[in-house]
Amino acid sequence: xxxxxxxxRITKRFGGVPVLRDITxxxxxxxxxxxxxxxxxxxxxxxxILGGNLRPDAGHMTWDGQPYAPSGPADAAAAGIAFxxxxxxLFPNLSIAENLFLTRFPRRGRWPVIHRRALAAETxxxxxxxxxxxxxxxxxxxxSAGERQLVEIARALSSEPRLILFDEPTTSLSDRETRQFFTxxxxxRARGLTMIYISHTLEDVLRLSDQVAVLRDGxxxxxxxxxxxxxxxxxTLMVGRRLDRLFPARQPTGGxxxxxxxxxxxxxxxQAAPDSGKPEVASVLPQGVPLLEVRGLTRSGxxxxxxxxxxxxxxxxxxxxxxxxxxxxxxxxxxxEPFERGSIRVRGxxxxxxxxxxxxxxxVAFLTENRHEDGLALEASIADNxxxxxxxxxxxxxxxxxxxxxxxxAVRGIREAVRLTPTARDAAPVRTLSGGNQQKVVLxxxxxAQPPVLILDEPTRGxxxxxxxxxxxxxxxxxxxxxxVLLISSELEELIGLCDRILVMRRGEQVDELRRAxxxxxxxxxxxxxxxxxx
Amino acid sequence: MNPARQRAALLALNNVPLALFALALxxxxxxxxxxxxxxxxLNLLVQASATAIVATxxxxxxxxxxxxxxVGAIMFVAAALSGKLLLAQGWSPPWVLAGMVLLSxxxxxxxxxxxxxxxxxxxxxxxxxQYLGRGFGMWxxxxxxxxxxxxxxxxxxxxxxxxxxxxxxxAVVIGLAHGLxxxxxLGRQVYAVGQDAAAARKAxxxxxxxxxxxxxxxxxxxxxxxxxxxxxIGSVAPTFGMNREFSAIAAAVLGGTSLFGGRGRVWPGxxxxxxxxxxxxxxxxxxxxxxxxxxxxxxxxxxxxxxLDSVRSRLLSALGxxxxxxxxxxxxxx
Numbered sequence: 041x042x043x044x045x046x047x048x049r050i051t052k053r054f055g056g057v058p059v060l061r062d063i064t065x066x067x068x069x070x071x072x073x074x075x076x077x078x079x080x081x082x083x084x085x086x087x088x089i090l091g092g093n094l095r096p097d098a099g100h101m102t103w104d105g106q107p108y109a110p111s112g113p114a115d116a117a118a119a120g121i122a123f124x125x126x127x128x129x130l131f132p133n134l135s136i137a138e139n140l141f142l143t144r145f146p147r148r149g150r151w152p153v154i155h156r157r158a159l160a161a162e163t164x165x166x167x168x169x170x171x172x173x174x175x176x177x178x179x180x181x182x183x184s185a186g187e188r189q190l191v192e193i194a195r196a197l198s199s200e201p202r203l204i205l206f207d208e209p210t211t212s213l214s215d216r217e218t219r220q221f222f223t224x225x226x227x228x229r230a231r232g233l234t235m236i237y238i239s240h241t242l243e244d245v246l247r248l249s250d251q252v253a254v255l256r257d258g259x260x261x262x263x264x265x266x267x268x269x270x271x272x273x274x275x276t277l278m279v280g281r282r283l284d285r286l287f288p289a290r291q292p293t294g295g296x297x298x299x300x301x302x303x304x305x306x307x308x309x310x311q312a313a314p315d316s317g318k319p320e321v322a323s324v325l326p327q328g329v330p331l332l333e334v335r336g337l338t339r340s341g342x343x344x345x346x347x348x349x350x351x352x353x354x355x356x357x358x359x360x361x362x363x364x365x366x367x368x369x370x371x372x373x374x375x376x377e378p379f380e381r382g383s384i385r386v387r388g389x390x391x392x393x394x395x396x397x398x399x400x401x402x403x404v405a406f407l408t409e410n411r412h413e414d415g416l417a418l419e420a421s422i423a424d425n426x427x428x429x430x431x432x433x434x435x436x437x438x439x440x441x442x443x444x445x446x447x448x449x450a451v452r453g454i455r456e457a458v459r460l461t462p463t464a465r466d467a468a469p470v471r472t473l474s475g476g477n478q479q480k481v482v483l484x485x486x487x488x489a490q491p492p493v494l495i496l497d498e499p500t501r502g503x504x505x506x507x508x509x510x511x512x513x514x515x516x517x518x519x520x521x522x523x524x525v526l527l528i529s530s531e532l533e534e535l536i537g538l539c540d541r542i543l544v545m546r547r548g549e550q551v552d553e554l555r556r557a558x559x560x561x562x563x564x565x566x567x568x569x570x571x572x573x574x575x
Numbered sequence: 576m577n578p579a580r581q582r583a584a585l586l587a588l589n590n591v592p593l594a595l596f597a598l599a600l601x602x603x604x605x606x607x608x609x610x611x612x613x614x615x616x617l618n619l620l621v622q623a624s625a626t627a628i629v630a631t632x633x634x635x636x637x638x639x640x641x642x643x644x645x646v647g648a649i650m651f652v653a654a655a656l657s658g659k660l661l662l663a664q665g666w667s668p669p670w671v672l673a674g675m676v677l678l679s680x681x682x683x684x685x686x687x688x689x690x691x692x693x694x695x696x697x698x699x700x701x702x703x704x705q706y707l708g709r710g711f712g713m714w715x716x717x718x719x720x721x722x723x724x725x726x727x728x729x730x731x732x733x734x735x736x737x738x739x740x741x742x743x744x745x746a747v748v749i750g751l752a753h754g755l756x757x758x759x760x761l762g763r764q765v766y767a768v769g770q771d772a773a774a775a776r777k778a779x780x781x782x783x784x785x786x787x788x789x790x791x792x793x794x795x796x797x798x799x800x801x802x803x804x805x806x807x808i809g810s811v812a813p814t815f816g817m818n819r820e821f822s823a824i825a826a827a828v829l830g831g832t833s834l835f836g837g838r839g840r841v842w843p844g845x846x847x848x849x850x851x852x853x854x855x856x857x858x859x860x861x862x863x864x865x866x867x868x869x870x871x872x873x874x875x876x877x878x879x880x881x882x883l884d885s886v887r888s889r890l891l892s893a894l895g896x897x898x899x900x901x902x903x904x905x906x907x908x909x
Contacts (some may be wrong), residue, residue: 113777129777131770132891133837138763143779145760152759181894 042105044069044234045090045203050099052085052258057504059085060258063099067203067251072225072235074249074266076242078278078565079362079530082258083238087205091123092116104202122201124193126208126363132181136172137163139180140195166194171220185212193221197228204228205236210244211363222248240361241570242271254278275569279532279561287537288513290355290520328352329388331524332404332493334373337382342368343548346382350493350524355515357539358528361568365548366528367409370495373526374406375399386493400429405491407482409498409528415482416470423451423466425481430488450488458484459510476507483514494518497528512538532561544568581890588887592831592844592880596851603858610861617739619850619857624745625804627849629819630826631752632683632796634845635789637827638756639769640836641690641697643793646823648708649682650801650816655712657802658721658811668727676798682708683794687787705820713813721811731806741803745846748799752792753842765789769836797823825877826852828884835888852876 043066052060060082067073077083088094090101092110101108103119110116116123130139137159138145146158163176172190180188189212196204210218225248228235239245245252246266253263254277262269262277330349337346343365350356360366371377373384375394384391386402399406408414416425427434427447434447451466458480464473470481479499486494496515500508515538519525529535535542536559544552544567552567554560604611629646636643653675660666660674682704689700733740756762767775768785776782801816808815830848832839839845852873859869 114779117779129774131767131774131837133766133770134763138767142764142767143760145763147760152761153754154758154760154763156758181891 042069043067043102044104045108046102047086048100048102050086050089050096050101052082052089052094052097054502057502058258060089060096063255063258063260065253065260065263067234067236069202069234070229070232071250072229072237072248074245074252075236075238075255076240076245076252076274076278077255078532081255081278083255084207085258086255087123087207087236087238090116090121090205117199120200120202122196122199122204124189124196124204124206124209126211128188128192130180130188130191130195133179135177135179136167136174136183136191136194137176139191140166140198162198163194166198169197170194170224171217186214186217189213190217190221193224201233203234203236205238207238208240208363209237210239210241239570240568242274245274246271275562275565279565286509287534288509288516290516290538290540330385331387332373332526333383333385333388335383335385337369337372337379337384339368339372339377339379341548342377343372343379346545346550348543348550348553350526352492352522352524353519354541355519355525355527355539357535357542358526358545359530359532359535359542359564359568360545361570362530363547364545364568366545367497368548369545370406370497370526370528373399373495374404376406400489400491403492404495405429405486405489405493406495407486407497407499409501411478411482416478418471419469421467422455422460422464422470422473422481423448425470426451426454426484426488429485454484454488457487458514460484474503474507476503476510479503479507479511483511487514487518491523493524493526495526495528498530499527500529500531500534508534532564536561546570581894585887585890585894588883588890589831591883592829592848592851595829595876595879596847596854599851599854599858603854603861607858607861610858615857615861619853620742621739621807622857623850623853624741625800625807626819626822626826626853627745627846628748628800628803629797630823630830630845630849631748631841632793632800633820633823634827634830634832634839634841635752635756635765635796636697636793637769637824637832637834638765638836638839639786639789640772640834641786641789642701642824642834643683643686643790643797644698644701644820645682645686645705645708646793646797646800647816647819648705648712649679649794649797650804650819651712651811652682652708652715653679653798653801654805654811654815655715655721657805658723659715661723661727662721668730671727672802675802676795679798679801680791680795683797684787684791686794687790690790691783691786716811716813718813720813723805723809723811728806728809731803741807744799744803748796749842749846752796753840756841761785761788766837769838771837821877822852822873825873825880829876829880833884833888834881835884838888848880 045067047063047065050060050063051058063082063086075083085094089096092112092115095109108119110119131142134142140163141159146155146162147153148155160176167174167176170190170193172187172194174183174187180191183191189209193209210221213221222244225235237245237248246269249266251264252266252269252274254261254274256278328351330351332350334349335347338344346369348356358366358369368377372379373394375391375396375398378393384394386399386404389402391398391402396406412418417428427450430450431442434443434450435441436443448466460480461473461477464477470478473481483499499515500511503511512534515525515527527535527539540556542554542559542564543550544554544564546568547570552564554564600611609615629650633643633646656678657671657675660671661668666674686701686704689695689704690697731739731741735743756765764775764780764785767778767780768782772782805811805815826848827839827845828834828848829851830839830844830846832844855872855876856869859872
């Protein structure tokens, strides 16, 4: 078998952090490859390199025996590679047909006029193929999420590619649509189309693929025919263990000791076995009023029946795979998105319709997932960013003018506390900082407000190991000072290293909860992976 | 609100402009019987044609989530230059008209260059070219009014098959623009660019080229609309075309074109919007209302239209949000 696509020692780093290490992988023509790995294992990066959105730092690809170095999505399309992404790239204001043929409309002869009958016929052909019964002129915005996914698949097929890549294609499909989609995949496979199938639903990967490849930490840890794998083996391969990661030791019962008034003992980790780094939980039942109490929180289509408590001194982890609803939950808690049923209480007081300003006043802070888009004013100075949340405290009574002296003191204090690089001036734009230092600015901004409840969404994404460790220390310090931290992360290691308890989410539901003594990588990952109940 | 109710609300919102239109006609008809007379209705169409032509151009730009504030100034420059050519150079009206439209198209192309190639924000770029155009026109006319010869103004009273020429021109422009937007690849790509320029680029659309054409088309329409207005008014005053950008944008938005891009149609939307604005003015006139009330009423209507637009786009984004859990919305709601 000759390889249609060959990755040769592909390496990629983001800001010094390696995300792909020496990937060598050959994909023979006509084969379906299942690609699995945890979040952040490097699947998306590898596919972005294939699609021309990213360029590898080292290594190369060959396509059909020729060197292949795409400089953009157009090159990938020209080579005959099509993508069905998890996030939909459709234009909801246009019809199904227009979305399929936006840049290659059938025309009436030489006139630049759309041949509408030909367009409808062509579109119908592909809609039949994917099993979507909708007229081609239906606006995409009238379609359900599952139907839109089918349109996306039809669009990929209509370019008649030689290789098609599916990235979590079934997450928004109903069971019926999924079954239809699988028969379509079988047809395509029988026709000899080469496919790459990425999914967290391991049963599907095993059922649909000829070969399976497992990525972990940017390295290819296994690749072979499907027969060599079963679900247990895949989970074991995916989790592995990272040895280059250090976590600050949690002070046993630290929070409670220093804050005698705070709710006693909360989820504090109890007595530590000195060298295991994984203290035994002294089965302290949470007492007193929790800092954050969530009951039956539901928003249809997003999260379903979420209940938990966050106590003083506790770091509560929230694990789930991409699209499990963790960030969405955090946004609801901070009042950025509405909810339909359930209740949120902060220090015993109900937050009926939370708004970000109200949440802040009640002592809830939220560090967003994307520091560039939501977390920072990139062109503004370091000092301005740090002071943003607490600016009011420095307004002079009466006039409202800012007191520059106390402001500068506060900025200096927090810069030292988060150990921001001393070489950057206060007035320098945040944009000029490294990723790690930028994240310290965001964190510092919230720490200045000293919120009792701190929600952190992926606080260490894309930053180097040293900065990660410093951020871990800040999180632990904050908890030991009596705050409750809700830590959302895709990195299991991080949660296991830092948390007192971990909640696992899957498809908007809370599926498991583990105390520190019970932490078990495989159990967590298994809970987070999609189970296919109906088939 | 659950999705089904959101969809219903959306449908209602989409038809609000039509309801407003019917309401205005009925209200004015009831208050001033002469308003609904055939002569007055035809007069209404004649008065609305210049606005409709300019608003058609504005719709192109709005569809790409841009804005063109310079259309009034374009009308003024073109009018000033044609006055000069008619009076001082003695050109014949057809040549003057051709020159006027050509100049306006080039002016629009300049806007397109600033927005598409230099990447300036449309609001600022066209505000700049608005001042530029006003200044240039003032310099050309030496801020004096010019009365145009009858050879030019008689164009406005010509009829074709009994229909006044301004209405014919407006109908042709609207028809061509509608066909271009709905039936050609370029037209559909305009909608894609307005919905999401980044996604359009990823899909392989030449986004700068689309933007460039859209602003050129807007300038062209401004020139044509200006010519119609000029023939009707018969003189070039320093205030010619003043604030026309607002009535053009208002007509488009009243007709359902979204300021957020990607949504709206020239026919029936913008055409009806233009007639609606004119109907309000005409109706108030028929009622002998205080002329100082006109801007108040028109302003109120524009405000309502823009409010509806933003409510609609919020609903649309709520409907389009990615769902994590399929098939749950219906199951969970008893």
